[in-house]
Amino acid sequence: MKLEPLGHASPWRALGVTLLALGLAFGLVGVVFLAYGQNPLEVYRVMFFGTLLEAKGWQETLRRSIPLLLVGVGLTLAFRTQFYNIGAEGQLLLGAVMAAGVALFLPVPPALSLPLMGLAGALGGALWCGLAAWLRLRFSVNEILSTLMLNYVAQSLVIYLINGPWRGKDVRGYIYSDRFAEYQQLPVWPGSSVHWPTLLLGVLLALVLQFVLFRTTLGFRMRVVGENPGAARYLGLAEGRVLLGLALLTGGMAGLAGVGEIAGIHHRLIEPGQLSSGYGFTAIIVAWLARGHPALVLLTAPLMGLILAGGDLLKVSLNMPFRIVDVFSGVILFCLIGSELFLRYRLRLR
Amino acid sequence: MEEVLNALARALSFGTPLLIACLGAILNERAGVVNLGVEGMMALGALAGFAVAYGSGGDGNLWLAVLAAMLAGALAALLHGFVTITLQANQFVSGLALTMVGLGTAGLLGKRFEGLPLFNQPPEWPFTLGAIGLALLLALVFQATHLGLSLRSVGENPAAADLLGIHVLAVRYAAVAAGGALAGLAGAYLSLVYRPSWTDGMTAGLGWIAVALVIFVGWSPIRAVFGAVFFGLLYYLQFRLQGQVAIPSEVFASLPYLLVILVLALSGLRGQQGNAPEALGKPYRRGER
Numbered sequence: 001m002k003l004e005p006l007g008h009a010s011p012w013r014a015l016g017v018t019l020l021a022l023g024l025a026f027g028l029v030g031v032v033f034l035a036y037g038q039n040p041l042e043v044y045r046v047m048f049f050g051t052l053l054e055a056k057g058w059q060e061t062l063r064r065s066i067p068l069l070l071v072g073v074g075l076t077l078a079f080r081t082q083f084y085n086i087g088a089e090g091q092l093l094l095g096a097v098m099a100a101g102v103a104l105f106l107p108v109p110p111a112l113s114l115p116l117m118g119l120a121g122a123l124g125g126a127l128w129c130g131l132a133a134w135l136r137l138r139f140s141v142n143e144i145l146s147t148l149m150l151n152y153v154a155q156s157l158v159i160y161l162i163n164g165p166w167r168g169k170d171v172r173g174y175i176y177s178d179r180f181a182e183y184q185q186l187p188v189w190p191g192s193s194v195h196w197p198t199l200l201l202g203v204l205l206a207l208v209l210q211f212v213l214f215r216t217t218l219g220f221r222m223r224v225v226g227e228n229p230g231a232a233r234y235l236g237l238a239e240g241r242v243l244l245g246l247a248l249l250t251g252g253m254a255g256l257a258g259v260g261e262i263a264g265i266h267h268r269l270i271e272p273g274q275l276s277s278g279y280g281f282t283a284i285i286v287a288w289l290a291r292g293h294p295a296l297v298l299l300t301a302p303l304m305g306l307i308l309a310g311g312d313l314l315k316v317s318l319n320m321p322f323r324i325v326d327v328f329s330g331v332i333l334f335c336l337i338g339s340e341l342f343l344r345y346r347l348r349l350r
Numbered sequence: 351m352e353e354v355l356n357a358l359a360r361a362l363s364f365g366t367p368l369l370i371a372c373l374g375a376i377l378n379e380r381a382g383v384v385n386l387g388v389e390g391m392m393a394l395g396a397l398a399g400f401a402v403a404y405g406s407g408g409d410g411n412l413w414l415a416v417l418a419a420m421l422a423g424a425l426a427a428l429l430h431g432f433v434t435i436t437l438q439a440n441q442f443v444s445g446l447a448l449t450m451v452g453l454g455t456a457g458l459l460g461k462r463f464e465g466l467p468l469f470n471q472p473p474e475w476p477f478t479l480g481a482i483g484l485a486l487l488l489a490l491v492f493q494a495t496h497l498g499l500s501l502r503s504v505g506e507n508p509a510a511a512d513l514l515g516i517h518v519l520a521v522r523y524a525a526v527a528a529g530g531a532l533a534g535l536a537g538a539y540l541s542l543v544y545r546p547s548w549t550d551g552m553t554a555g556l557g558w559i560a561v562a563l564v565i566f567v568g569w570s571p572i573r574a575v576f577g578a579v580f581f582g583l584l585y586y587l588q589f590r591l592q593g594q595v596a597i598p599s600e601v602f603a604s605l606p607y608l609l610v611i612l613v614l615a616l617s618g619l620r621g622q623q624g625n626a627p628e629a630l631g632k633p634y635r636r637g638e639r
């Protein structure tokens with residue numbers, strides 16, 4: 001066997017390799033199902049029929065795609081600039097905290113409440129991510145570690161708030177804050193919990209950022225900083241400023257995702273595990289699948305949304321732990337990055 | 351005095367899994383491979399160790415359990431090795447994937463062991479002393495043996511090592527597997543020794559702290575001992591001070607993580623990261639510079 005370098009991978013080759021990688025991933029996860037004592041075919045039948053063929057399943061998939069879309073678009077840009085932000089989970093929580101703070105304690109006219117919640121949430125996520133970027137620029141702290149550690153800190157913060165100063169009046173068993181007023185809740189698609197304004201915002205941002213990345217000087221800077229830091233320095237591009245701006249943007253979008261979850265679905269600040277169920281980590285795959293194109297996230301977010309919604313179904317119908325979603329995420333990620341070699345090289349059998 | 355000794359003993363016992371995992375990470379990073387999957391490998395090791403100990407009646411088969419844990423860690427690490435060394439994928443992202451797979455698989459397959467008791471609790475000190483001994487041994491191997499020299503040259507300058515006839519990929523595979531075995535052992539310490547039981551998520555971020563510790567101690571096995579005791583002491587204080595002072599418990603819970611960030615910032619300020627192996631995180635391709 002021999003590897004022959006290819007000049008440039010065509011989009012068709014990329015699509016083929018990606019589909020093969022996904023197929024392999026589903027096969028490997030099937031082995032885990034076997035080890036767990038379930039027939040993989042039966043599991044996949046439950047997952048896909050329940051999510052694709054029923055209206056409820058569609059809505060659940062869509063609802064779970066919204067945070068993945070917002071976070072994923074931001075991460076696409078971050079990875080492109082080689083800023084490995086894996087703290088979207090914490091940034092999402094900070095967004096939820098700031099929005100809840102505005103909703104619960106800031107006396108503003110009802111019409112201003114929701115916009116201010118959105119702004120505060122974006123700011124919270126942006127600052128949480130900006131902190132990691134600043135630490136990298138000023139102290140060369142690896143952002144993978146700092147953003148991950150900040151996830152744990154954000155979780156503690158949420159628990160402290162809803163268990164302490166923000167604890168709701170009617171709390172029994174679970175801890176959470178007071179409920180938001182009617183005008184502080186995002187409208188939903190009738191009969192579902194799809195908060196469509198956030199969905200619309202996500203779609204819009206994906207398209208706008210795709211345009212910015214490939215059609216503007218700012219986007220050109222981001223691409224140069226990511227693909228060739230040496231050239232960026234030579235050209236006198238302010239690498240630090242590009243990185244910091246980008247960190248604020250991806251963190252801000254994760255913060256918005258947090259606002260969507262509490263203003264659109266839960267209507268109060270709740271425990272971190274229920275608030276997010278790992279959107280920050282799943283979005284890493286969403287972004288990686290999109291291979292640096294924000295607009296492609298419009299396809300990859302629903303794909304991972306389907307796996308999250310499918311995980312819910314497996315929990316309910318087959319009594320499986322939700323951890324199965326982690327297995328899916330990890331195996332898909334492995335297969336994706338492992339297959340990248342075959343974008344650059346052709347395997348020749350001799 | 352007694353209080354101080356007691357604190358130190360607890361710090362050592364809590365620092366032991368950190369030290370073992372950290373030494374494993376130092377080993378594979380010295381050969382040029384970053385593996386961020388320590389948390390996942392620890393979870394798999396903890397489960398494999400517990401499952402074997404429980405399955406074999408919980409007594410007398412400690413060695414078998416420990417061996418199973420190390421094997422589980424090594425196998426998981428080889429997955430990372432295959433993807434990053436042979437398929438030349440991004441090491442950071444692959445480590446992340448390994449964490450997800452490890453935590454997920456351990457949580458899934460470990461469900462049936464949740465809440466089961468293990469009757470034989472082995473003593474902590476052989477593990478602690480063994481870990482310190484291993485640190486000394488590693489330091490010796492790195493500094494004074496041909497093997498250590500080959501390992502380090504693969505991490506510093508793989509092309510030069512290749513020219514000298516060292517099989518770069520084989521050395522990297524071996525180092526990655528050994529690092530994984532140690533992460534698995536660290537997990538087994540948790541599920542067999544520290545609190546003999548299995549719960550999902552029992553590694554609680556320890557693997558990540560071990561990864562950060564590597565940078566803090568500048569890839570030195572000897573300094574890793576002190577780093578691990580330091581973090582062990584912090585955990586001890588977290589338990590000791592809880593409820594004693596008017597500070598919410600969540601502050602203590604997030605303290606280790608905040609401290610990791612602080613410690614990394616300090617390492618950055620001191621230029622500690624200049625100690626990193628030159629080729630760390632880069633795949634090796636023959637014939638390319």
